[in-house]
Amino acid sequence: MMTSSKQGYSRRTFIATLTGAGGAMVLNPVLSWALDKLDPRVTAIVAKTIGVDTHNHIDVPVTAAEVPGPKLDLTGDLTKSGLSAICMTFSVDRPALRNPGDAYERVKNALASMDNMLAQNEVKRSLNLADLRTAHAKRQPAVIQSVEGGHFLEGHLERVEEAYKRGLRLLGLLHDNDASVPLGDVYTNPPQWGGLTSFGADVIRECNRLGILVDLTHASNETINAALNVTAKPVIISHTGLDSQLGSNPAMAKMMRPRLISKEQAKIVANAGGVLGVWTHLADTPQEYAQNIRALVDVVGVDHVCIGTDTKLTPTYRPPGSQGGGSQGERIGERTNQAWQDQQVGFYYAVVDALLKAGFTEVEIGQIGGGNFCRLFDAATAGHR
Template sequence: MQITPTYWSRRLFIQSLSAATAGLLLRPLAANATPGGLDPKITDIVRATIGIDTHNHIDVPLLSEELPGPDIALASEMQKSGLSAICMTFAVDYVKLTYEGQAYERFLTGLKAMDEVLQKNAMTRCLNTADILKAHKSGQPTVIQSVEGGHFLEGKVDRLQLAYDRGLRHLGLLHDHDASTPLGDIFTEPPRWGGLTKFGASVIRESERLGILVDLAHADDNTTNGALKVATKPVIITHTGLNTRLGNNPAMAKMMLPRLISKSQAKIVASQGGVIGVWTHLADNAQQMADNIKAMVDVVGIDHVAIGTDTKLTTPYHSPKDHFEQHDKNKQVHPAVINGSTKEPRKSNHQHRPSGETTTNSLWPPLTKGGASGFYYELVAALLKAGYDQKAIGKIGGGNYLRVFDLATAKQA
């Protein structure tokens, strides 16, 4: 992919815009949601920066008979977290797909369920960068609609138009299992397709035409490099970490290793203007996550790192029908690793986090004794301790994502 002058001019525009908003100390959360007892510097940075989790699963029903699903306190959890926005994602391939059209049905049902969640929480989807900035300025938490895996396309690239019209602005090309019409090779499976497929390439081109950000998480290196040759705009890999940062649990490290990125591959993505989201996995506390972020920054630079927790901000949803039509468990369910041992996790619409019911805001102990501070507060405090100032935290926290999101969603003149 060639980096055009347009890329750099828009990048400078967004960076200067981010600096301006930081200087205004805008208010992304209600005053009564700010945790007491924290260092004012932490709360000021949380307010000033646009914190975005680029990959957060919100569990909803994927079967029409289970609609509308349980009440989900999304807005209050976002207020507690300190985040301004999340890329609200879901996947349709956790339960085995058995017939043509099923992935599309689940996709449409998932979007309808998310419509209900947003309506009940008085929230809307952001469709462009201006929407995100407006929501942040007004103190309104918001979401960017994402989906993990192009299974719903079922070989029909024109379905991207409908997805776009329904508010999709962030597309994960791959997930844990091949789509009925494969888009590329998955990093946890033996290579089968020689990297990016012809259909995968057509999906990238159409996504760019419409204004949808392409996410290459779950793609192996060959697929990623093929995608970079096709793409004319920067891409993102939302949730990973360096394969040199394996944490303190050898069994968990062994399970997660195929999902981690090498330094050389990270540099390739960054060299094309891309952004890499660092996740919470293999970090036992906020400081370890900050150290993992710092390690990534040391490799690719401060302008190419973001947050992609791969967690759930709200309570997991467990379908009554989750017990049937599962994939072979050796392929479908990654073993949860707890204290070096393995066991099958509770089935839900996401499976990596071993504790089952742990949510984004309850990953780590609070910063204050007897207090309860949310995820972004914890991370900002840790990033400060790691030596980053407000400008750098603003880039990692959401500014870098905003840059590539703006490039992806901006309409061409």
């Protein structure tokens, strides 16, 4: 599946590949100029591998009055990034949920907004690995629908299947705030539920039955370990990092420390067949990001590491009448294609370049870039309608 520069896979060949298949992906002149400066192996790897950001937030409205929401150039931003797909994620527990049914309404409104955005961009949700491979072969950007937090369930297990029928294929069990009917202990909150709740266990079993990949980010160690005893399929922790990789910003390190994973806990997840995503936080450069990936690979092995940025591919959405709008006020690191200061190329290009320079092989980069996620995604979704 991999092609090296020795086989003559040039930047010109790469651009011809992108602009083929009906012209679904077209590079702009600025991006083409920047790619010219890269090692030609970078563009070859980006073209040949299925690159996936396993946790990428797309801001859309969550109130009925704001649906269908803003026009977003998802295709353009995905093309620039070099990624084949993102796990298109939203959460509903901000602002605070106050009334019964609020979370459920927010999920329905967000999915309606995303339906509209995908239709505008002629992008489809990939419901299984075959869909993802087909989109990649055609050079068409793709998304995998993700929701961060089971707040919308509100104790109704049947809503998992309802969300599945709307395209959900990755469910983050927990987010920052406890759900009205809790699913487990959140790692940044005082423990209250003794780890995974009985309802949380039921949700995991229902995800296994339907074909939804379970994400245990935001779960305490006790919740993770209990979930591993329940699930019949491997799980993902889509965005984290080793607690030994704190970067050079003390304030950021203090904020992120509770969200990082220990070597011992990372091994527990990997030994159960799981995969862990490394986020871009705590890395000021692509090279530091590659070092953080290397640190996790050294602990759990290259088969159990992926990319999960916890950034936003498209601009921040702010409701009408609120302060600011669009991309105003966004910080470096918040947007995927602006993950680092003075970044000249799209996200995946920068990461592949840094991984090559860090000594990873082309095969290893393919695994980290998306191959390991694809294995889990297939394990979760194979055999389901």
